[in-house]
Amino acid sequence: MPRVHEKVSYWMLVLPALSIMVCFYILPVLGIWEIAFTEPETGVGNFVKMAGSNAVKTSFVITFRVAAITTVGCLILGYIVAYAISNFATRLTPLMVALVILPFWVSVLIRSFSWIVLLGRSGLVNDALIHAGMIERPLRLMHNELGVLIAMIHVMLPFAVLPMLTNMRGISGIYVQAARSLGASEWTSFRQVYFPQTLPGVLSGALLVFVLSLGFFVTPALLGGGRVLMISEYITYQIQEFLNWGLGSALSVALLVATALVLLISARFVNLRATLLERK
Amino acid sequence: MNEPILSIKNAVKRYGSVNALDGVNLDVAEGEFLTLLGPSGSGKTTLLSAIAGFIALDEGTLALRATDITGKPPEHRDFGMVFQGYALFPTMTVRENVGFPLKIRKRPPAEIKKRVSEALEMVQMSDFADRMPSQLSGGQQQRIALARAMSFDPQILLLDEPLSALDKKLRADLQWELKDLHQKLGVTFIYVTHDQDEALSMSDRIVILKDGAIQQEGDPNTLYDQPRNRFVADFLGKSNFLEAAVIAGNGPAYQCDSKGALFTLNTQEPCRTGETITLALRPERLRLGLPGAELVSATVKQVSYLGERCQVLVMREGGEELLISRPTWKTDIVPTPGLQVSIGWDADAPVVLAPA
Numbered sequence: 001m002p003r004v005h006e007k008v009s010y011w012m013l014v015l016p017a018l019s020i021m022v023c024f025y026i027l028p029v030l031g032i033w034e035i036a037f038t039e040p041e042t043g044v045g046n047f048v049k050m051a052g053s054n055a056v057k058t059s060f061v062i063t064f065r066v067a068a069i070t071t072v073g074c075l076i077l078g079y080i081v082a083y084a085i086s087n088f089a090t091r092l093t094p095l096m097v098a099l100v101i102l103p104f105w106v107s108v109l110i111r112s113f114s115w116i117v118l119l120g121r122s123g124l125v126n127d128a129l130i131h132a133g134m135i136e137r138p139l140r141l142m143h144n145e146l147g148v149l150i151a152m153i154h155v156m157l158p159f160a161v162l163p164m165l166t167n168m169r170g171i172s173g174i175y176v177q178a179a180r181s182l183g184a185s186e187w188t189s190f191r192q193v194y195f196p197q198t199l200p201g202v203l204s205g206a207l208l209v210f211v212l213s214l215g216f217f218v219t220p221a222l223l224g225g226g227r228v229l230m231i232s233e234y235i236t237y238q239i240q241e242f243l244n245w246g247l248g249s250a251l252s253v254a255l256l257v258a259t260a261l262v263l264l265i266s267a268r269f270v271n272l273r274a275t276l277l278e279r280k
Numbered sequence: 281m282n283e284p285i286l287s288i289k290n291a292v293k294r295y296g297s298v299n300a301l302d303g304v305n306l307d308v309a310e311g312e313f314l315t316l317l318g319p320s321g322s323g324k325t326t327l328l329s330a331i332a333g334f335i336a337l338d339e340g341t342l343a344l345r346a347t348d349i350t351g352k353p354p355e356h357r358d359f360g361m362v363f364q365g366y367a368l369f370p371t372m373t374v375r376e377n378v379g380f381p382l383k384i385r386k387r388p389p390a391e392i393k394k395r396v397s398e399a400l401e402m403v404q405m406s407d408f409a410d411r412m413p414s415q416l417s418g419g420q421q422q423r424i425a426l427a428r429a430m431s432f433d434p435q436i437l438l439l440d441e442p443l444s445a446l447d448k449k450l451r452a453d454l455q456w457e458l459k460d461l462h463q464k465l466g467v468t469f470i471y472v473t474h475d476q477d478e479a480l481s482m483s484d485r486i487v488i489l490k491d492g493a494i495q496q497e498g499d500p501n502t503l504y505d506q507p508r509n510r511f512v513a514d515f516l517g518k519s520n521f522l523e524a525a526v527i528a529g530n531g532p533a534y535q536c537d538s539k540g541a542l543f544t545l546n547t548q549e550p551c552r553t554g555e556t557i558t559l560a561l562r563p564e565r566l567r568l569g570l571p572g573a574e575l576v577s578a579t580v581k582q583v584s585y586l587g588e589r590c591q592v593l594v595m596r597e598g599g600e601e602l603l604i605s606r607p608t609w610k611t612d613i614v615p616t617p618g619l620q621v622s623i624g625w626d627a628d629a630p631v632v633l634a635p636a
Binding site: 192 | 332353355358359363367369371381384385428429432438
């Protein structure tokens with residue numbers, strides 16, 4: 001009889017979270033799909049309109065470009081941070097890990113506004129540069145893609161660092177020692193022995209940052225100032241400004257499908273289960 | 281000794297106020313199987329890491345065939361190394377692992393292929409060339425690690441407790457294989473272990489370390505039979521320690537007195553009349569007799585049966601505990617706790633230890 005009992009307790013444990021997910025997430029998402037295909041009239045009209053719109057195409061291109069550049073930026077910066085923490089620091093390691101996680105305690109909204117203070121026409125960066133005599137007129141650091149990218153990389157960085165850090169801290173220093181005793185230089189040991197072992201961490205960091213960036217709203221909206229229209233902001237416009245629920249919903253569906261495609265394609269190269277679920 | 285292949289002069293390594301290596305001088309002969317033996321913290325691994333080039337010495341020099349290599353990075357020393365945790369590269373197959381040092385040295389592919397199969401054959405792992413390390417057992421991984429460390433004909437092979445992660449039976453098998461391999465290849469082995477049995481069974485020469493300093497070095501036989509101090513006598517095998525006063529004699533035979541028990545001691549160590557000396561007595565050199573038959577009276581405290589041998593712990597009258605090891609087939613006396621017995625030894629059994 002313990003089998004039945006186990007099953008019952010399993011569902012008892014899962015049910016609360018599952019019902020919240022169904023009521024407040026799955027059903028509304030299905031509602032979006034319904035709206036996409038029924039407003040203002042039943043059919044695929046919204047999708048035809050979407051496919052024909054240059055603005056939508058541009059927005060998708062911007063979205064994927066920003067997400068891709070953000071991912072690359074986060075990977076490069078994050079790899080260095082994770083490498084330094086796991087290979088050099090000793091007593092400072094807990095502090096450094098805490099510093100990586102610390103930004104999570106501050107809302108994304110506040111972090112994005114802080115970037116506005118820093119990057120604005122008379123923000124700290126421009127002021128400092130002008131006072132130092134390095135430039136004459138303020139640089140355009142925000143309300144363009146550059147500003148969005150700077151802030152996005154900052155916001156997303158911990159999502160890249162953490163999986164890579166977990167992965168690297170599991171790699172014993174003995175492999176590089178072994179490689180060097182066998183005749184490999186420091187650089188060759190890193191490239192041929194250490195780096196391949198960090199690839200799972202790099203890929204999970206990349207996937208996490210890319211997927212999160214695709215649907216990100218707050219930072220691009222604030223730093224882009226309406227000039228860098230990523231899909232999520234485009235959707236908001238359709239619904240809030242034009243009350244065009246049909247097209248907005250169709251765009252949401254498209255974004256969801258695009259994200260699912262990214263996951264599907266990456267599943268061919270990455271073990272998604274290991275990447276997203278089984279973290280130490 | 282001919283020209284030593286490796287010469288370590290006054291090696292010092294400090295970690296804070298602790299001297300991990302405290303002035304080590306050591307010459308390693310070409311082709312020898314040298315074991316660095318010591319408890320944890322004795323500096324044996326530090327010494328090996330210094331030889332490998334992973335840590336820099338604070339003082340002292342290392343020379344390979346009379347060429348100074350003190351500051352040489354590990355990749356230019358050309359020493360093979362086998363690690364305790366095997367350290368096979370998990371992203372490479374067995375073949376790629378073994379070929380790694382050859383690929384680094386930019387040998388032609390045909391030669392790499394040939395030497396990899398030779399190395400795998402040497403450790404009887406030819407059938408496993410295309411496996412990943414994670415698909416191998418501990419013993420198999422260790423064999424591959426050995427093949428990898430040997431595939432490029434290193435000057436010296438360094439082994440850092442290579443068998444300590446394996447179970448007892450496998451460890452014994454691999455000990456034979458290692459010794460065999462050493463004889464066949466004639467390469468110099470420097471082997472680190474804390475396991476005295478391993479050291480005794482495989483080495484040509486053992487160096488016993490404690491607190492970063494060499495306590496004694498010599499072939500296994502000499503070390504076991506002639507330990508210089510209490511630490512060596514106790515660490516390599518078991519020993520009973522006895523304080524005795526020299527009352528007469530001037531070498532090689534002395535009359536000694538240990539708490540009223542008078543006995544003759546044969547030793548090459550010079551002793552002075554009137555001086556108190558510490559003697560080490562191996563458990564297997566002690567004789568067990570009926571009460572009154574031997575030199576000192578004692579009571580059996582505990583008996584431990586080990587199959588081929590049996591260990592008897594006795595309490596000497598008015599004094600210390602003594603451990604006796606005797607073959608189990610000797611049944612003249614069946615020791616049981618509480619039994620009155622007497623203990624004796626031959627005149628050349630005790631070893632005079634250096635004063636602590």
